[in-house]
Amino acid sequence: MLLRSRTHEFTVSPDGLWHHVTVTWDNINGSYEIFLNGQSKESGGGLGNGTTIEPGGNVVLGNDKDAGGYQIRDAFVGNISRVNLWDYVLPRETILLLSQRCGQEKGETLAWRDIRAGSFHGEVNVREPSSCQR
Numbered sequence: 708m709l710l711r712s713r714t715h716e717f718t719v720s721p722d723g724l725w726h727h728v729t730v731t732w733d734n735i736n737g738s739y740e741i742f743l744n745g746q747s748k749e750s751g752g753g754l755g756n757g758t759t760i761e762p763g764g765n766v767v768l769g770n771d772k773d774a775g776g777y778q779i780r781d782a783f784v785g786n787i788s789r790v791n792l793w794d795y796v797l798p799r800e801t802i803l804l805l806s807q808r809c810g811q812e813k814g815e816t817l818a819w820r821d822i823r824a825g826s827f828h829g830e831v832n833v834r835e836p837s838s839c840q841r
Contacts, residue, residue: 717741717749721785727806731796734758745806747799766792766817792817 719726729742737756741749768790769783791814797805805812813820 719743725786725788729797729802729805731802733796734760742802742806745803766822768822789819790814790817790822791819 717728717730719728727742727744729745730739731742732739732754734755734757736752737754737758738752739750739754740747767777768787770777770781789812791812793814794816
């Protein structure tokens, strides 16, 4: 997770199973929390306190932008599905519910259907319907 110049790394073990990952962030106090399969795994503060994310930017999934641009050595390898962004912190109960079902939820800021319709760079295989079976 990268916000401005501050980063936080979180790793999901590559066990061949689908996992539901949720990251929440509150821009007022910079608090964040990382959930794995509906359970809180890490939390902290001071991440982008008071930062506002302006409209019209780009969402980058699976890579970070170095001084030289995007590098293949930094690329995510694996499967990703049902990425959504909301403009508020989802309640813990909602996060748990989303982790337990394979729904058609749609983020208010960015929905999975919009990501599928967007442009991709590198080796990207979009498979529909995506599976969220564990």
